[in-house]
Amino acid sequence: DAGITQSPRHKVTETGTPVTLRCHQTENHRYMYWYRQDPGHGLRLIHYSYGVKDTDKGEVSDGYSVSRSKTEDFLLTLESATSSQTSVYFCAISVGLGSYEQYFGPGTRLTVT
């Protein structure tokens, strides 16, 4: 258990509404990631962060933004949710510094109707 929590765990929202998902870690790890998991696509990187206020895009970043104002929190925002963003979202941390193993949060199931 790497002390990662995600909130909310489930959310149903309507097309066009903004949605923010939160990832919280308790161990001050530098690297944090947001992934989405969809049938037929596996896990795909949305955005990642390598420190406070330091973020970069992944392979499926369109329609998503992120913020990291504190080491422990990494927020994923869907500015205007679309049905194609219905997915399960996982946050992960990397312990880094020679050990690049990633540990995942429990996931957030988001449904956009």
Added chain:
Amino acid sequence: KNEVEQSPQNLTAQEGEFITINCSYSVGISALHWLQQHPGGGIVSLFMLSSGKKKHGRLIATINIQEKHSSLHITASHPRDSAVYICAVLIQGAQKLVFGQGTRLTINP
């Protein structure tokens, strides 16, 4: 073509059988990650390896960097091993993982 390919995509076996799941990749990597995901569940890290072999209980992971191939073995398989097993590679020079599609394993009692 995906950078990370797993085989088989689906595998059904009887309890007690020796299981092998394969992962091949086409890019330069720093390390390779094996993960496990139970139905409806979270994702658990099993192994991270960059050479040779690692063992944890009934699970064994091997990697051949020259051949760009890794295998995950399960000895004396049990129904609780039923899960999706995911291979991911850490791209050289990056702190990002690229994932395979996963192998769905079902162990029947």
